[in-house]
Amino acid sequence: MTRLLTNHIATITELREPHKVLERSGGKPVAILRNSAVVGYLVPEAATEPEPRYATLDEVRAVMERRRAINQPVLDYLKDK
Numbered sequence: 001m002t003r004l005l006t007n008h009i010a011t012i013t014e015l016r017e018p019h020k021v022l023e024r025s026g027g028k029p030v031a032i033l034r035n036s037a038v039v040g041y042l043v044p045e046a047a048t049e050p051e052p053r054y055a056t057l058d059e060v061r062a063v064m065e066r067r068r069a070i071n072q073p074v075l076d077y078l079k080d081k
Contacts, residue, residue, distance in 0.1 A: 002038055004031045010042070018042065 008025040012034045015021060021030055022044050030042040055063075064071070 004038065005029070005041065006031050009033055012039070015042075 006029045008028050008030045010021045010024075010030050010032055012032065015032065021042065025044070027044055027046040029044070029047055031038050032040045032042055
């Protein structure tokens with residue numbers, strides 16, 4: 001017995017209307033079965049991780065400035081060492 005990685009399933013025949021399969025899954029991945037065996041997974045875009053976003057230099061500087069009072073005691077401690 002194969003373990004499914006999702007609790008939503010569809011048959012190859014149901015893939016004639018993939019939009020209905022995805023709507024029924026509520027944005028979760030769907031296991032595609034053929035003769036009761038998993039042949040693949042249909043993963044909607046909403047279920048995938050977005051590309052990582054990197055902070056700009058201005059954003060990093062703004063956070064450092066906002067946290068200056070919090071970070072300063074650590075710097076003072078390190079100077080004493």
